[in-house]
Amino acid sequence: MTWTVDVDAVRAGERIALARTISQVEDQTTAGRQALSALFPFSGQAHLIGITGSPGTGKSTLTAQLAHAFRHPPTGDTPRRVGILAIDPTSPFSGGAVLGDRVRMRDLAGDAGIFIRSMASRGALGGLSAATAAVATVLDAAGYDVILIETVGAGQDDVEIVRLAHTTIVVEAPDLGDEVQAIKAGILEIADILVLNKADLAGVARAERALRSALELADAGRPFNEVAGHHREQKITSNASPIGWRPPLIKTIATTGQGTAELYQAIMDHRQYLSDENRWESKNAARLAAELEHHLRESLFASWQRGIDPQEYKQVLSDVLTHKIHPQQAALDLIKQPKSSK
Amino acid sequence: MTWTVDVDAVRAGERIALARTISQVEDQTTAGRQALSALFPFSGQAHLIGITGSPGTGKSTLTAQLAHAFRHPPTGDTPRRVGILAIDPTSPFSGGAVLGDRVRMRDLAGDAGIFIRSMASRGALGGLSAATAAVATVLDAAGYDVILIETVGAGQDDVEIVRLAHTTIVVEAPDLGDEVQAIKAGILEIADILVLNKADLAGVARAERALRSALELADAGRPFNEVAGHHREQKITSNASPIGWRPPLIKTIATTGQGTAELYQAIMDHRQYLSDENRWESKNAARLAAELEHHLRESLFASWQRGIDPQEYKQVLSDVLTHKIHPQQAALDLIKQPKSSK
Numbered sequence: 001m002t003w004t005v006d007v008d009a010v011r012a013g014e015r016i017a018l019a020r021t022i023s024q025v026e027d028q029t030t031a032g033r034q035a036l037s038a039l040f041p042f043s044g045q046a047h048l049i050g051i052t053g054s055p056g057t058g059k060s061t062l063t064a065q066l067a068h069a070f071r072h073p074p075t076g077d078t079p080r081r082v083g084i085l086a087i088d089p090t091s092p093f094s095g096g097a098v099l100g101d102r103v104r105m106r107d108l109a110g111d112a113g114i115f116i117r118s119m120a121s122r123g124a125l126g127g128l129s130a131a132t133a134a135v136a137t138v139l140d141a142a143g144y145d146v147i148l149i150e151t152v153g154a155g156q157d158d159v160e161i162v163r164l165a166h167t168t169i170v171v172e173a174p175d176l177g178d179e180v181q182a183i184k185a186g187i188l189e190i191a192d193i194l195v196l197n198k199a200d201l202a203g204v205a206r207a208e209r210a211l212r213s214a215l216e217l218a219d220a221g222r223p224f225n226e227v228a229g230h231h232r233e234q235k236i237t238s239n240a241s242p243i244g245w246r247p248p249l250i251k252t253i254a255t256t257g258q259g260t261a262e263l264y265q266a267i268m269d270h271r272q273y274l275s276d277e278n279r280w281e282s283k284n285a286a287r288l289a290a291e292l293e294h295h296l297r298e299s300l301f302a303s304w305q306r307g308i309d310p311q312e313y314k315q316v317l318s319d320v321l322t323h324k325i326h327p328q329q330a331a332l333d334l335i336k337q338p339k340s341s342k
Numbered sequence: 343m344t345w346t347v348d349v350d351a352v353r354a355g356e357r358i359a360l361a362r363t364i365s366q367v368e369d370q371t372t373a374g375r376q377a378l379s380a381l382f383p384f385s386g387q388a389h390l391i392g393i394t395g396s397p398g399t400g401k402s403t404l405t406a407q408l409a410h411a412f413r414h415p416p417t418g419d420t421p422r423r424v425g426i427l428a429i430d431p432t433s434p435f436s437g438g439a440v441l442g443d444r445v446r447m448r449d450l451a452g453d454a455g456i457f458i459r460s461m462a463s464r465g466a467l468g469g470l471s472a473a474t475a476a477v478a479t480v481l482d483a484a485g486y487d488v489i490l491i492e493t494v495g496a497g498q499d500d501v502e503i504v505r506l507a508h509t510t511i512v513v514e515a516p517d518l519g520d521e522v523q524a525i526k527a528g529i530l531e532i533a534d535i536l537v538l539n540k541a542d543l544a545g546v547a548r549a550e551r552a553l554r555s556a557l558e559l560a561d562a563g564r565p566f567n568e569v570a571g572h573h574r575e576q577k578i579t580s581n582a583s584p585i586g587w588r589p590p591l592i593k594t595i596a597t598t599g600q601g602t603a604e605l606y607q608a609i610m611d612h613r614q615y616l617s618d619e620n621r622w623e624s625k626n627a628a629r630l631a632a633e634l635e636h637h638l639r640e641s642l643f644a645s646w647q648r649g650i651d652p653q654e655y656k657q658v659l660s661d662v663l664t665h666k667i668h669p670q671q672a673a674l675d676l677i678k679q680p681k682s683s684k
Contacts, residue, residue: 033670033671036668036670037667037668037670037671040665040667040668041665041666043665044665054396054397055396134670137668284663285663288662288663288669289659289662289663291662291669291670292658292659292662292669292672292673293643294669295669295670295672295673295674296643296646296673296676296677297639297642297643298673299673299674299677300639300642300643300646300677301635301638301639301642303677304638304642316634317631317634320630320631320633320634321626321627321630321631323382323383323385323386324383325379325382326378326379326382326479327630327633327634327636327637328375328378328379328476328633328637329375329379330634330637331634331637331638331640331641332637332641334638335638335641335642335645
């Protein structure tokens with residue numbers, strides 16, 4: 001393939017060039033790596049917003065409403081260009097479901113200020129958050145001011161992806177069953193804004209009560225998540241804001257748009273909060289440091305693979321498969337040995 | 343801490359020694375690594391069974407029923423010793439929920455042939471499947487014949503954990519909403535056995551139809567998953583069994599035990615299937631090779647970290663944070679440079 005990087009076209013907002021570049025970046029081709037390196041210096045402006053929640057909470061519709069709100073701000077703000085990254089395979093943005101009645105999706109599709117991309121969530125072994133970060137960087141450099149990243153809210157990979165975001169929105173809905181409620185304490189700890197969607201359903205009052213008490217619990221145990229990445233265990237200390245950010249609970253009905261303006265405002269409030277005391281910069285720094293570590297791990301392994309004697313590796317693997325040496329010990333043995341003793 | 347490895351006590355089935363060893367292994371202490379190395383040669387007999395599904399499908403109750411079935415086989419088979427590893431934070435096995443009416447859990451707790459362990463699912467950055475594998479190895483070496491691994495069925499980490507298992511059971515339930523249905527095509531591809539639990543609920547006929555057609559779709563696109571790990575893209579080829587395994591759909595009502603005998607039989611059938619044509623050995627080999635790779639990556643990074651000049655690293659990180667060099671390029675630069683040029 002002779003496709004070459006057209007960084008200028010991407011930066012000029014040419015959609016076909018952008019789509020192709022993203023594909024190259026996702027596929028980790030040489031052209032993709034070059035594009036990423038060339039585009040990186042132009043990135044760093046976008047507001048990354050993670051939207052996470054279980055399937056069935058209506059978060060795709062809410063994402064569409066939010067995209068619309070950023071295009072047509074209820075407060076009279078400047079319209080923003082919006083990128084949507086759908087990681088959730090059940091998202092209508094991913095094309096995984098046929099949801100013809102979601103008119104809002106069609107509205108978005110015709111808007112030149114919106115770029116929608118779905119990402120394969122399975123198979124990208126441990127690399128999904130890195131791939132998402134890379135694609136977000138491309139959209140950022142292409143001038144998308146706001147990047148909405150929609151993930152299904154369960155599992156470690158979601159937590160990883162969420163750590164990319166400046167603002168994390170956790171979407172819940174009433175009546176998803178008691179066992180679903182139990183998961184909330186965990187996911188609430190990552191919420192900057194909590195949304196109770198489908199607020200027209202029965203059980204909303206009960207769900208709201210449950211969420212408010214869960215929020216209080218989560219708040220008590222909230223890690224110092226202004227610095228994402230490696231410092232999540234750390235509690236808020238005295239050099240943090242004395243009050244800090246208390247995640248608001250916002251009720252929405254995404255199918256009608258009710259509550260979207262309040263949610264938009266909460267996002268803007270959070271953005272304002274982040275802009276104080278270098279929080280925005282801290283988040284970016286933690287994210288980039290984590291990206292660097294990820295790529296170091298990948299590169300070290302790739303480099304090691306190129307240097308190893310295949311016979312030697314085969315012998316050690318054989319000792320592992322016959323249960324003579326545990327994989328962890330075998331790994332230590334393999335990297336300690338001189339790689340070319342012959 | 344002066345705790346030392348008591349491999350003999352673990353192998354003799356002493357529960358306190360076992361629990362302590364698992365904690366050391368989970369915490370990656372020196373004693374834990376030594377225990378793992380010492381126990382590894384005695385492992386390799388256990389049947390690892392993954393049980394995955396969304397919260398609300400009743401998979402914990404089903405897991406309890408299965409544990410009971412292995413202790414008291416409906417077919418008159420030899421009773422097996424059962425280890426239960428709960429990865430799902432919402433599982434009652436994890437103590438995350440107070441579900442006093444689940445009498446079955448209390449039944450299990452008093453049985454010396456059952457060992458229950460929950461694992462923290464958040465925070466073990468990328469290491470949860472490795473930790474699960476290690477703990478499963480300990481239980482295996484301690485003589486547990488069957489290890490039931492319960493995970494919440496969404497996200498990459500679940501897929502990783504499921505790859506540990508010889509037999510993967512995907513649990514569904516009626517009426518979890520249409521969007522939940524949409525996720526099934528993905529998760530069904532990893533199912534060796536599909537369970538439709540809560541078969542007494544309304545909507546079971548509709549759910550069954552949906553699952554059967556999803557199963558057909560998944561079967562058509564099913565990867566050659568007898569060899570887990572790196573070959574998932576590969577389709578079934580001519581050197582595989584001409585028919586292969588077709589995942590059965592089994593309806594259960596876990597709260598009453600209905601369907602448990604059929605599920606037990608399906609597991610035994612799958613075990614029989616795996617015992618043919620070296621499938622069991624292939625699965626074990628793929629799992630151990632993946633474990634070796636994981637530990638290689640970890641060890642390489644740890645070793646690199648010990649060797650790097652902190653000043654040099656600081657400079658490169660600074661170039662990343664100021665958007666001069668993309669993390670991927672920075673990683674390549676860092677590992678190419680001689681580590682001690684002074």
